[in-house]
Amino acid sequence: TNIVLDDSRSSASRHSSTCDNLFAYISDTVAPGIIVYDGRRDNAWRVTHASMYPDPDLGEYDIGGEKFTLMDGVVGLAHSPAQGLLYYQPLATDRVFSVSTAVLASGPPAEGTDLPVNLVGRKSSQGLGIAVDPRDDTILFSPMTETAIAAWNPITNSHRVLAQDSEKLQFCAEVRWAERDNGAVWALSTRFHKYFKRSVSKHEINVRVLRVKEPGYGGGYVPIHPHVLRRAANF
Structure with missing residues (x-):
């Protein structure tokens, strides 16, 4: 489960003096859907769409030659205030939706109403975490098989790999x-x-918080060909 807070409507509202004037978007991975919470009205509702379900053809993962199967639905969420979009991805998919x-x-959507979902693009493999760089609305994500952190701007269609480490x-x-x-x-x-898979070893580092420094801050990321990964030393 992930939670994204949206306060983009606060400045235009007479309720902007309080922190309650926001929306929270919460992913439901097990019963695929997104829960919307209205902080000002203290009300919540649920939306769902076929794109939030796991893809049965992409439920197997390969990380460093170690394979496992997990059929998880929508989990990763990211908000673009400038575009007015919520990006999301199930774990078992290679696609990003908005x-x-x-x-x-x-x-709450009326009964029988389809949620207007757009397919943003496809990734090289599945992933969980997703974020947005608000400076240019670049989508940041981590393809599992490639053990990398990548960036893709859906507006300019530019692809970049920020770091890779197996x-x-x-x-x-x-x-x-x-x-x-x-x-x-x-x-x-x-x-x-x-x-x-119960193969974890207490003699290895299993959880890390990593900082990837943007190369040439202020001048943009270093562009490379789509889906071509390279090693970056900026950890």
């Missing part, structure tokens, strides 16, 4: 753009697959 936050915030970046559960750290990207790698 839905308008205006639609989510408008209240040991340190195993199963990144969280990826975050750090506003107060000069644009660095923080990641939480967990080696969850080893816990899941």
